[in-house]
Amino acid sequence: MGSTSSQLDKDALSEYQELTFLTKQEIILAHERFSAMLPQEYKGATNIRLPMEKILEMPELKSNPFNKRICHVFSTSQPNDGSLTFEDFLDLLSAFSEAATMEIKSHYAFRIFDSDNDGTLGREDLEKMVTLLTGDSKDTSLNGEEMGQLINNILEESDIDKDGTVNLSEFQHVISRSPDFVSSFKIVL
């Protein structure tokens, strides 16, 4: 399993196992993948930030419309530029792993969808989401009227307290009824 320089020490491994939903093999694999993306001179260093552009080149994230949001959500950099350390990367994989609970998954899904980071999904957030979901080709995307109608529908269904936005609890309420959210909100290396 990889060269000696890319191996994690035992304590770190068991700590990561405790703090994430990942198994030992998954953590080792994640470490290999992460260090493969590092530039040559930093090989083996654990606290290096990998810029967002590099992360987005991973095939697992490349075609995901929410890939930039994912990086921003899991990044701990100040100010937030979407760059990830190895631990951030593990956090990401943990949230998207098979073992992660519904609660964790829906929490992160909410933050990924909340593109202005204000803690609720407003009209703009929803609009941005729909645009990302339907793709950005000009001829086929929804027009303004359709978009308005759609957003109204979403709010009518999900916005229980009628404050014009979907907050986390309302979001989780909807998500929890979907049978296939847990299986679709998953990224496995």
Place this chain on the structure above:
Amino acid sequence: MLIVVSQDVVKVLFVFSADESIQSTLSSDSYEYYQTEIFDLLPSVQASRPEQDRHGALDANEVYGGAPGSAEDSGHGVGTRDKTSLQPLRNLALCMQGKRGARRKMQISNIGFWESWRRSQANNRRRVWVQMGEVATGLLPWRHTLHKIQGKFGVGVKAYFIFLRYLIYLNLLHCLLIGGFIIGPTLYYSNRTENDSVLDTLLGSGFLDRSPVFFGFYEPGSLNLPCLNTPLLYRAGILTIFFLSLIMVVRRTIVGYKHTWLLGKRYSMNVSFKIFCGWDFNIQDPSAAALKHSFIRNDLKLFLEEQSFSLRKAQRTLGQKVLLYLLRFILNIIVISLLGGAFCLIYLSSKYLETTDGHGWLAKLVLQYLPPITITFVNLVLPHIFRKISSFEDYSLTVQVNTTLVRSIFLKLASLGIFLVFVFKSNTNVSKSNCRENQFGREMYKLCIFNFLATFTALNKKITSEKYPTSLLARLSGKQRFLIPFNVLDLVYIQTVSWVGVYYCPLLPLIGIITLVFTFYIKKFSVLRCCVAEQRMFRASSSSVLFYFMLLLSLFMAAAIYSSVPFCRTFCGPFLNEKTVFNVTEDCVSSLPSSVQNTLRYLASEAFALPLILAEIIILTSYVSRGRANQKAIERLKDINSDKRFLVKEHATLLRSRKNVTRSPSEGRPVSVDRLQL
């Protein structure tokens, strides 16, 4: 149903407690998992508590043993369980550093070797299951093609292809049964040889007449035990086919119906699902991602269209309604007269069938194929007219498709039925040498072959429009659209012919399989290469129920035709020598030992029928009453659920107003219960 609703209850509770965690993410170090007293007190929640406990606490208890619940005991009300102490650190939505900080507070040691091994084993087991499931679905043929089609053309078109695949399975099963029951024994116990010209392949005469394709071949051979002879096997084979088909189709219809019913209007979370759970994060392939995009887009557009239609419908005035109903009435009269005309045409063409003598071979071929040509022509043209008509009737898109389907299926089945009746009538005076059943089987065979040839027309259109883009035909047909109803109708029609003909032409299912497999590839080609995606989509779930329902109808029609079979005397085939289906079984029964005979006779008598009917009534009654009771329970549960929604709403407004009034420093803290209850 019950389980679903009780889960809902858990979810509501869960939502509620999560209400606060949005604040906790905003503040830096609070990761508490709050619960609010109101929901704890609800009886329904308490009923569902054990389940939740099991889920939430199982892992945690083992990890932390008797971990002190004192890590933070903030403003919780009395009796509120401290959820935090039971949560493993992984369950906290924090970054790695945050979790470390949390652990430092809780002073918990690292997990041991045994625990880590156990956990990875559990993960591996889950993965193996998932993989096994994937392998199992991978065994289904054409999965990749179906996925591609779904992405490009939506669920509706995919439902068509799934239906097609289902029919292939069905026919494969038929073939196996026929092979086992009929062909195998007959071939094994008899041997003959003969040969003829090529034209006979198309007409189904000559060597084909004497081949295993038709009824006449299956004469009782050397296998002639009283209870194991060719006629009995023949009959058993056909009956098994029918019963199995009935069971399979009914099951499929009911499953589909249940699905539609569950997804009906009573659950109004549909759009939010589509948006919030729409993306599949597993997708890696860019082309798959593009497919998913277009799939979501199509789905949303369909939804919006249906919604705006129902809005328009609600705004109709009385005058408009009257006008509309008048228009619909007139259009229905037109439809009926068109149907009548079509039936006349079929009658005339089957008249010509009798005057086939004294012509050249080409004329003979054309005349022989006149009825199938007429039927296929009528079936090709009229549905399109019906489609145009239904577009004037101002129904919603799904209803439009369904009315067209119903009208067309009526046309198809009725035209087939009328044709069969004529063939039966015209054949009553055929001589003994010319086997009547073979004649009938031949008509079915010709219908099948012609259908097969007709599937190639779509291909021809494509080729002409590509080679001669300026030709009249190409300009007329324009860009093709894949019209699901008509394609489904074709399939149902093929299956009906196969069912009706299987008694007279036992190899028809085999021909059916070949036809269907070719159809699959032709349709796939024409869908992916020749058709443009529909701007308007229609919903798959309700339509696929209709597909199977039509199949059921056609099965009933075939059964109705067969119900007349046992009463006809035949001069060829298994029931030769004055044997009817009835005396064959009679012979078998009388050869059995007397006790078995008596039992069988009792089972077949009226004396047994009465208790049987009584038992059926009792069982039915109990099921009906159970169904009613369930219905009531569902209603009650729905009430509970709406109560809960109301409470959540109330609480949310309360919280908000409180927040506005007192922007207290303890922003991230929960509202303690005693304050809430004020």
